[in-house]
Amino acid sequence: MDFTRRRLLLLLPAAAVAWKFVLAGTPEASPNYKLSEHWWSMLIDIPKCIGCGSCVRACAQENDVPEGFYRTWVERYHVADWKIERPEVESPDGGKQGFPPSESDGKNFFVPKLCNQCADSPCTQVCPVGATFVTPDGVVLVDKTYCLGCRYCVQACPYGCRFINPKTQTAEKCSLCYHRITKGLTTACCEVCPTGARQLADLKNPQDPIHAFLKTHTVQVLKPHMATQAKVFYNGMDGSVR
Amino acid sequence: MFKDTEHLVRLAVVMAIALALFAALRTALVPRSFGQYGHYRGAAIAETAARPIAFAGHDVCEGCHTDVVDQKKQGRHVVVPCEACHGALAKHADDPATVKPPKLDTAVLCARCHEANSAKPKGFPQVVTADHSGGVACNTCHQPHRPKIEDSPAKPATEARK
Numbered sequence: 001m002d003f004t005r006r007r008l009l010l011l012l013p014a015a016a017v018a019w020k021f022v023l024a025g026t027p028e029a030s031p032n033y034k035l036s037e038h039w040w041s042m043l044i045d046i047p048k049c050i051g052c053g054s055c056v057r058a059c060a061q062e063n064d065v066p067e068g069f070y071r072t073w074v075e076r077y078h079v080a081d082w083k084i085e086r087p088e089v090e091s092p093d094g095g096k097q098g099f100p101p102s103e104s105d106g107k108n109f110f111v112p113k114l115c116n117q118c119a120d121s122p123c124t125q126v127c128p129v130g131a132t133f134v135t136p137d138g139v140v141l142v143d144k145t146y147c148l149g150c151r152y153c154v155q156a157c158p159y160g161c162r163f164i165n166p167k168t169q170t171a172e173k174c175s176l177c178y179h180r181i182t183k184g185l186t187t188a189c190c191e192v193c194p195t196g197a198r199q200l201a202d203l204k205n206p207q208d209p210i211h212a213f214l215k216t217h218t219v220q221v222l223k224p225h226m227a228t229q230a231k232v233f234y235n236g237m238d239g240s241v242r
Numbered sequence: 243m244f245k246d247t248e249h250l251v252r253l254a255v256v257m258a259i260a261l262a263l264f265a266a267l268r269t270a271l272v273p274r275s276f277g278q279y280g281h282y283r284g285a286a287i288a289e290t291a292a293r294p295i296a297f298a299g300h301d302v303c304e305g306c307h308t309d310v311v312d313q314k315k316q317g318r319h320v321v322v323p324c325e326a327c328h329g330a331l332a333k334h335a336d337d338p339a340t341v342k343p344p345k346l347d348t349a350v351l352c353a354r355c356h357e358a359n360s361a362k363p364k365g366f367p368q369v370v371t372a373d374h375s376g377g378v379a380c381n382t383c384h385q386p387h388r389p390k391i392e393d394s395p396a397k398p399a400t401e402a403r404k
Binding site for chain 2: 019033035049052053054078099102132133134135136141145146178179182185191
């Protein structure tokens with residue numbers, strides 16, 4: 001079969017149509033979900049956390065997080081008597097298998113950590129290619145097909161929430177289980193938390209229980225002096241938490 | 243008009259071709275959804291949202307396992323979501339006949355939450371498992387869905403306690 005000029009001209013429009021579909025990407029997964037109607041955040045009730053590590057295990061399973069890396073992790077703080085400015089923090093295997101016995105002196109408590117879904121996030125500001133961004137519903141995501149793996153964002157995050165996936169060599173972080181929350185489910189970590197220490201919250205939903213909680217509790221975000229407009233709110237957080 | 247205008251025409255043609263080529267390449271290479279919401283590929287949002295889920299969520303479990311829901315309501319484990327212990331079971335929820343949930347080892351599972359640790363909240367029930375049971379599996383005495391022993395009619399419980 002000859003590849004004539006006529007054939008080429010016939011083929012071009014077909015190729016153009018095919019290319020259009022390639023560029024359009026995958027179709028919308030949840031047709032009833034409106035980006036403009038949500039503003040996602042999370043509430044973490046430190047006095048309720050028992051350090052069981054269920055969230056860390058669930059996160060790894062839900063998001064195929066490689067061994068030794070964490071999209072969420074739990075830290076144990078040990079503030080010895082008279083040493084509030086020098087807390088000892090540990091997180092063996094991200095707290096995935098729980099914690100060994102704690103010191104008996106001073107105070108001890110657990111702090112779950114994850115991406116703070118900053119509205120003014122340092123990580124998205126440094127990305128040279130637009131591979132990471134804040135979605136219109138307030139979640140910081142990574143477009144792994146665009147990520148070059150340059151690690152700028154890993155250094156920029158003041159909370160240490162990002163890592164380079166050793167398999168894909170692209171940046172990875174907590175997506176606030178975006179594939180779940182857009183389907184009306186809660187995140188994997190909130191789903192399995194046995195004490196309700198973690199709660200997904202939609203700040204744009206007036207029915208969300210977070211509004212009643214915020215009215216009656218004193219909450220704080222991590223590193224407020226960084227002015228990142230972090231949206232993970234911690235209740236009962238000790239001043240030693242970094 | 244100076245004499246070598248032909249040079250300028252050639253240059254203009256070359257530049258026009260270069261510009262056209264740049265415009266064509268840019269249209270072809272920049273994804274259509276880039277810039278839809280901001281300086282990123284808008285389609286990436288839907289792609290992230292399209293990932294399959296692993297945890298079904300307790301509402302789905304409760305749709306079928308109503309007997310367990312009734313049992314849990316009578317004890318303090320009413321607040322513990324199913325998949326906190328049973329693990330990710332979206333596959334089981336999709337196909338309950340072939341995908342069966344794995345058997346659980348209560349000696350490991352219960353201790354994750356209830357092993358005594360001074361960092362845990364004071365009101366949370368904690369035991370030193372070695373002293374409390376001496377390695378006997380927790381479900382020998384406790385019925386996990388309704389863990390308090392007095393009001394638990396669990397089958398082997400009374401025998402094992404002696």
